[in-house]
Amino acid sequence: MRILNLNNDKDIGASGWFVDIEGYKLLMDAGSHPKRIGHDSLPQYSLIKGEDLDAVAISHCHHDHVGSLPLALDYFPRAHVLMTELSYFLIERILHNSVNVMKSQRDELGITDLPLYTHDELDDIAPRFQGFKYNREIEWAAFHKTRKGFLSPTLEFYDAGHALGSSGIMVRGNKQTVFYTGDVCFKDQTILRGARFEDVKADVLILETTRGGREVPEGQTREREIERLIDSIQRVFKRKGCVLIPVFALGRTQEMLAVLALMMRSGRLKRQPVFIGGLGRVFTEIYDLESHRTHRNHSNLILNENLDLTVLDKKQTEKIKLTKNRLFVLTAGMLTEKTAAHDIALRMLQEERHAIFFVGYTDPDTPGGRLRAAKHGETFHFSQSGGDATVNCEIDSFDLTAHADRDDLLDFVGHVAPSTVVLGHGSDDSRAWMAEQIKRRYPKIKIMEPGPGESIEV
Numbered sequence: 486m487r488i489l490n491l492n493n494d495k496d497i498g499a500s501g502w503f504v505d506i507e508g509y510k511l512l513m514d515a516g517s518h519p520k521r522i523g524h525d526s527l528p529q530y531s532l533i534k535g536e537d538l539d540a541v542a543i544s545h546c547h548h549d550h551v552g553s554l555p556l557a558l559d560y561f562p563r564a565h566v567l568m569t570e571l572s573y574f575l576i577e578r579i580l581h582n583s584v585n586v587m588k589s590q591r592d593e594l595g596i597t598d599l600p601l602y603t604h605d606e607l608d609d610i611a612p613r614f615q616g617f618k619y620n621r622e623i624e625w626a627a628f629h630k631t632r633k634g635f636l637s638p639t640l641e642f643y644d645a646g647h648a649l650g651s652s653g654i655m656v657r658g659n660k661q662t663v664f665y666t667g668d669v670c671f672k673d674q675t676i677l678r679g680a681r682f683e684d685v686k687a688d689v690l691i692l693e694t695t696r697g698g699r700e701v702p703e704g705q706t707r708e709r710e711i712e713r714l715i716d717s718i719q720r721v722f723k724r725k726g727c728v729l730i731p732v733f734a735l736g737r738t739q740e741m742l743a744v745l746a747l748m749m750r751s752g753r754l755k756r757q758p759v760f761i762g763g764l765g766r767v768f769t770e771i772y773d774l775e776s777h778r779t780h781r782n783h784s785n786l787i788l789n790e791n792l793d794l795t796v797l798d799k800k801q802t803e804k805i806k807l808t809k810n811r812l813f814v815l816t817a818g819m820l821t822e823k824t825a826a827h828d829i830a831l832r833m834l835q836e837e838r839h840a841i842f843f844v845g846y847t848d849p850d851t852p853g854g855r856l857r858a859a860k861h862g863e864t865f866h867f868s869q870s871g872g873d874a875t876v877n878c879e880i881d882s883f884d885l886t887a888h889a890d891r892d893d894l895l896d897f898v899g900h901v902a903p904s905t906v907v908l909g910h911g912s913d914d915s916r917a918w919m920a921e922q923i924k925r926r927y928p929k930i931k932i933m934e935p936g937p938g939e940s941i942e943v
């Protein structure tokens with residue numbers, strides 16, 4: 486089996502794993518780099534442009550895993566796109582939104598080759614998308630079915646517990662198997678229950694390592710972090726401030742809304758409107774609609790009915806007064822420019838009584854990452870459009886991650902007992918920690934770390 490890492494960065498970057506198993510060819514994920522724009526954001530598709538690809542399998546609908554799918558399909562006109570049925574309900578929304586983001590980047594930054602794909606092109610490729618239930622074995626090598634005496638390989642999606650529709654992908658050949666974790670969360674979140682990877686055994690394991698560099702402090706639990714968050718919100722409200730929780734539209738938004746809904750229901754938090762973004766609203770509706778199909782907690786908790794959700798558009802974001810206790814759960818999670826969260830954060834920063842609470846990962850090289858690193862009272866460079874800013878408001882972080890803790894990943898490696906582990910989706914530090922620990926605990930397992938554009942033979 487040959488595995489090629491198409492990511493264009495040594496960091497999380499744009500996910501894309503090309504697998505050639507017994508002559509059958511599959512691409513797992515077609516992401517785009519969250520910090521790069523245009524062609525720089527793409528996986529290195531040119532390295533596989535001559536390959537006769539049978540299928541593209543998508544682990545989940547976050548941008549770093551699916552954002553460049555239409556461009557991948559340009560190279561492989563015969564390939565079908567396989568995903569979970571829950572991802573199938575989300576994917577077109579995600580990609581159409583990307584077109585809009587790229588159009589505004591073109592207009593504001595003058596990058597003429599944007600958008601990289603159009604709404605019409607998306608409509609053209611949509612018939613190639615296919616959704617499947619978890620834990621069904623699927624034949625994906627449709628074009629080479631009739632090779633003599635050889636069964637074509639199969640594929641199966643396992644629930645990864647990370648965001649709606651997220652999956653780990655098992656590929657079974659005649660002689661070898663490979664399992665790709667995608668982004669995985671083993672512990673229950675507030676809505677989504679943890680990954681169901683119990684039956685996974687494979688020869689080769691492609692492992693995400695997002696939190697490999699992060700030690701969970703002694704005694705910290707998700708429940709305690711939620712308690713601390715609610716206490717903090719109440720404190721801000723007492724001093725007549727507003728709270729901004731920057732989130733990603735898919736996953737983080739709904740997890741935070743569930744936390745707030747449960748707290749309002751129990752009376753811990755006063756009932757009041759929650760301001761969210763348009764895309765956050767769309768995905769919240771899909772979470773509600775698909776609650777019965779989802780492996781989740783509180784399956785009767787319909788967010789849209791339990792909360793007074795108000796969508797904040799661009800104009801309202803500029804106008805809304807920050808004089809009352811207001812609660813914002815807005816995209817983007819890293820306070821990327823041209824988003825509602827970025828603009829509101831910039832306004833809130835100036836006043837002591839407000840607070841910005843981070844609940845997920847922020848890259849150090851984004852406005853959110855820089856804000857988190859800045860000290861109270863310090864003036865720092867926030868963003869190109871926002872310029873410099875001084876941190877006067879309260880800033881805090883709460884660990885409500887949707888990624889597995891590093892010790893859980895390590896246990897999982899032992900459980901799968903592969904002959905080879907391939908490390909990906911993490912920083913140098915994260916992969917280094919994981920490699921070191923695997924070597925120590927499981928000395929027989931071979932560890933491989935193909936860099937950007939590098940391929941390995943297993």
Ligand SMILES: [Zn+2]
Pocket residue numbers: 545547647648668
């Ligand atoms: Zn993800």
Ligand SMILES: [Zn+2]
Pocket residue numbers: 547549550668910
């Ligand atoms: Zn990811």
